Amino acid sequence: TQIPISIEKDCSTITPPYDSLIEKLGRVRNHLKRPLSLAEKILYSHVVDPDQAFSSGGKIRGESYLQLRPERVAMQDASAHLQFMSAGLAQSAVPASIHCDHLIQAVEGAESDLKRSIVTNQEVFDFLQSAAAKYGLEFWRPGSGIIHQIVLENYAAPGMLMLGTDSHTPNAGGLGMLAIGVGGADAVDAMTATPWELKAPKVIGVHLTGKMGGWTTPKDLILHLAGKLTVRGGTGSILEYFGPGVASQSCTGLATIANMGAEVGATTSTFPYSARMRDYLIATGRAPVAKAADRAAAQGFLSPDEGIEYDQLIEIDLSKVEPTINGPFTPDLSTPVSKFGEFIKSQGWKDEFSAGLIGSCTNSSYEDMTAVADLAKQAKAAGLTTKVPFLCTPGSEQVRATIERDNVTSALEDVGAVVLANACGPCIGQWKRDDKQGEENAILTSFNRNFKSRNDGNKLTMNFLASPTIVTAMAFSGKLSFNPMTDSISLPSGESFKFQPPHGRDLPTDGFTPGNGEFYPIRNPAPQPEVNIVIKPDSQRLEILEPFGSHFGPGSGNPRGLELPSMKVLLRVRGKCTTDHISAAGPWLKYKGHLTNISENLRDTQAINDEGGEMNVAFDKDTNSQGTIPEIAKRFKARNQPWAIIVDDNYGEGSAREHAALQPSFSIVRCGMIIARSFARIHETNLKNSVLRLFADKADTPHAWGDVETGNGAEIKLQSLSQRINVNKSDGDSFQLSI
Numbered sequence: 001t002q003i004p005i006s007i008e009k010d011c012s013t014i015t016p017p018y019d020s021l022i023e024k025l026g027r028v029r030n031h032l033k034r035p036l037s038l039a040e041k042i043l044y045s046h047v048v049d050p051d052q053a054f055s056s057g058g059k060i061r062g063e064s065y066l067q068l069r070p071e072r073v074a075m076q077d078a079s080a081h082l083q084f085m086s087a088g089l090a091q092s093a094v095p096a097s098i099h100c101d102h103l104i105q106a107v108e109g110a111e112s113d114l115k116r117s118i119v120t121n122q123e124v125f126d127f128l129q130s131a132a133a134k135y136g137l138e139f140w141r142p143g144s145g146i147i148h149q150i151v152l153e154n155y156a157a158p159g160m161l162m163l164g165t166d167s168h169t170p171n172a173g174g175l176g177m178l179a180i181g182v183g184g185a186d187a188v189d190a191m192t193a194t195p196w197e198l199k200a201p202k203v204i205g206v207h208l209t210g211k212m213g214g215w216t217t218p219k220d221l222i223l224h225l226a227g228k229l230t231v232r233g234g235t236g237s238i239l240e241y242f243g244p245g246v247a248s249q250s251c252t253g254l255a256t257i258a259n260m261g262a263e264v265g266a267t268t269s270t271f272p273y274s275a276r277m278r279d280y281l282i283a284t285g286r287a288p289v290a291k292a293a294d295r296a297a298a299q300g301f302l303s304p305d306e307g308i309e310y311d312q313l314i315e316i317d318l319s320k321v322e323p324t325i326n327g328p329f330t331p332d333l334s335t336p337v338s339k340f341g342e343f344i345k346s347q348g349w350k351d352e353f354s355a356g357l358i359g360s361c362t363n364s365s366y367e368d369m370t371a372v373a374d375l376a377k378q379a380k381a382a383g384l385t386t387k388v389p390f391l392c393t394p395g396s397e398q399v400r401a402t403i404e405r406d407n408v409t410s411a412l413e414d415v416g417a418v419v420l421a422n423a424c425g426p427c428i429g430q431w432k433r434d435d436k437q438g439e440e441n442a443i444l445t446s447f448n449r450n451f452k453s454r455n456d457g458n459k460l461t462m463n464f465l466a467s468p469t470i471v472t473a474m475a476f477s478g479k480l481s482f483n484p485m486t487d488s489i490s491l492p493s494g495e496s497f498k499f500q501p502p503h504g505r506d507l508p509t510d511g512f513t514p515g516n517g518e519f520y521p522i523r524n525p526a527p528q529p530e531v532n533i534v535i536k537p538d539s540q541r542l543e544i545l546e547p548f549g550s551h552f553g554p555g556s557g558n559p560r561g562l563e564l565p566s567m568k569v570l571l572r573v574r575g576k577c578t579t580d581h582i583s584a585a586g587p588w589l590k591y592k593g594h595l596t597n598i599s600e601n602l603r604d605t606q607a608i609n610d611e612g613g614e615m616n617v618a619f620d621k622d623t624n625s626q627g628t629i630p631e632i633a634k635r636f637k638a639r640n641q642p643w644a645i646i647v648d649d650n651y652g653e654g655s656a657r658e659h660a661a662l663q664p665s666f667s668i669v670r671c672g673m674i675i676a677r678s679f680a681r682i683h684e685t686n687l688k689n690s691v692l693r694l695f696a697d698k699a700d701t702p703h704a705w706g707d708v709e710t711g712n713g714a715e716i717k718l719q720s721l722s723q724r725i726n727v728n729k730s731d732g733d734s735f736q737l738s739i
Ligand SMILES: O=C(O)C[C@@H]([C@@H](O)C(=O)O)[N+](=O)[O-]
Pocket: 079, 165, 166, 167, 168, 428, 449, 585, 654, 655, 656, 657, 658
């Protein structure tokens, strides 16, 4: 039954408590007598005790640790439930939702893919559904959509602070809020009303002027910004966009920009409340939230103060931003489309690509799909179909049903598109792709991440990130050098065809429709303690988390807890080491709820040993042998030998996947150490929650890399946690690292 979604939603649990937030902000201002950015207003008004937090005044940003009360939590698949269960509480302290979106494998199309994936993951989905019922959480079934599209459509609200167990939680920033990605343990802080600790982020101001024109989309803005800031440029900061260029952007366009703030390491991204946000709230059945936000905005709560001092200011004239393509293998290698052909040629790569994919949480909105359909209709009228496989993923059932009703889906299928289930799918390696395995090839996607092997398990597949409209236009040419803004495609008739710039609609003329009722959420308004959460004792998919052994405290043989054992360096990792390098997703994701089994994916780790440059190789000096990293780690564990690894900058870049942090703890004995030049924020927090981690400060960095043999087998003796690390080189020399 097609019911216009404009029927009002129950907004009681999704309207932020603006009055109390504004009152708290007043108390903050009593201490911080200076203009506040929007991000600071939202964050600081969610501090547990502003008087305690800000009475000492000071800089706050980049220095103070804030104790916060997030209003809501969203969880994807099995990511925080196992920890929440061990908290032993009857229900979550804040409204929370569970989303089944990462385990639906793309094979041939939505219907059969969904049916098959429900069967293969039934045990996990049943577990999640029972956990939702028991603890009173909202449950979004497989096929209902990608967590971040659903959060934007149903839960996000201007001025809210929420957590999500996924690195792209910041997508909800498109509605002028702070949505922060965390691991499961941090989400459980919010669900157990434990103050959630965050180091007060710095605030990077991004001043948008001018207007986007032609082929340029919000995706191009963030691809361009990623090229400027690099994958580390936003670490420890919030990106706060402001200026005349914001108002003209649609809400889902702003969400795309906020989404990929994760790719520059930003804690999150946000925008001042705008008329387009209000329109989106009303179109998605949340007029009461819009009304309340209007009132809060009138009190200055949803925009920055005048005279703000940002920690860094970036000026972007939107009229000068070109359509951009980023990749391969890193989301910050940015090339304007107009120069992409040259770039491909300069690398000696073939001027072709093997698939075009539209979707992921970054670009799967109604607006994205209608803009893509506009190009499809142009091409169809010229008798063209796509030259390469063209896979399209709607972000939610609401998007799917609305684009189907509005003949967008048929326009895509008319030119050869395969519409996939409303889920993450190929973005996270849930893509059964038999052709091209082992072959060097390129794909073009509208996704946000392009780490090696991520989409199809093939290390030789180069994923280039672009806007959905650039991906679509190029899919009709099949060439990487094709520039739809200048080039034509020759037709069989001998004529040539040139695309006109695409136009999409962010809000459907006839309103959104919620689609198939079987994908509506199970609300679970109250916990049902009698519900039994089933985890079979011999389950291969789910495993209760047990506490790790520790080298500290009672029973550890180290009562004072200060002395640390000497450790052996397992390896020194060379260069980029993302969460995908550490804990591969794809086929391994099905073991997300089972730490023992998922830890086997260390077999596939892509970490490069800096001595010798080989992938997944570690050395055991005691037996003068080498093996894979997990093999040697297990051998150290069997010998009761604590180990350390030495890694580079931005260690743990990418996802909130906390098994990437749990797994090393799982294969270490008593304690382990990761010495990094720097960590990605979420991963650092996940490590803190599971394994000891220290890192050398920049001054010592040269000692830890390059001129000192700190890799395989070096002996590390910690004087104590507060002093310096003494590293004995295998040639007898030693040096120290400060902590
Ligand atoms: O792998 C996971 O569990 C979550 C991860 C995933 O959504 C991803 O995009 O890599 N993420 O980004 O946090």
